[in-house]
Amino acid sequence: MKLDRTDRKILSILQENNKIPNIELASEVGLSPPACLKRVKHLRESGIIVRDVSLIDPVLAGNKLTMIVSVEMERDRKDIYQLFQRSIQKAPEVTECYQTTGSYDFMLIVCVEDILAYEKFLERVLRADPNIRKFQSSVSIRRIKYATAIDV
Template identity: 70%
Template sequence: MEIDRIDRRILVELQKCNRIPNIELAESVGLSAPACLKRVKRLREGGVIVNDVSIINPELAGNKMTLLVSVEMERDRADIYQIFRQSIMKAPEVSQCYQISGSYDFMLVVCVKDIQAYEGFVERVLHTDLNIRKFHTSVSLRTVKFSTEIDLSAHE
């Protein structure tokens, strides 16, 4: 799907706040309200806008720990990877999962209320998968930057 300069401006604004009224959005990108609404609808239907969500403060929701978990699988096989991906999709503690290159096969971002909750996750998900060779856990001490925004300035 082709996106032009105005589409990019719309996307930049929506990434800041997707609850902006259409009239304000249209004004900020220099369109009429109906034309803006039509473009936003096209961006959603075309899969450019994937979802509209509320980002919750994990600490206020009770999840005070963020852990980065690197996972190395026993063998480099597609079926093993698929089984692991399916188990991770079911684990509510995992907020992000990336299949990566390098020494490890997957990188997980795990958010839990405390170390006991993490131990429960490890026992339930990681220790039950016999195809995991090893995993390494790093505890996040502080969030320096967290953003869901995609930089669109390089495309102009």
């Protein structure tokens, strides 16, 4: 789907505040409310807008520890990667997972309450997987930038 300037403006606004009333959104992008609603509906149906969520402060929610974990698999096989990906999808501590190039196969962002919770995650998910050759954990000291909005 080709996005025009109006679609891009709608997406930029919705990434900052997806609870904006349609009448306000329409006014900001220069459309009638019905035309704006039709565009937003089309952006959702076409899969450009994936979902609407609330962003939670992990520290205030009790997850004070963020770990960045690099994972190297034992073998470079599709079936092994798929098993790992299914395992990670089920782990609520993993907030982000990326398959990467380079020395490691996957990069995880893991948010937990404390080091004991992280150790439980390691035992249950990473150390229990016989297809993981090794993993490396780094503790995030502080979050410098966190954004969910992309440049459209």
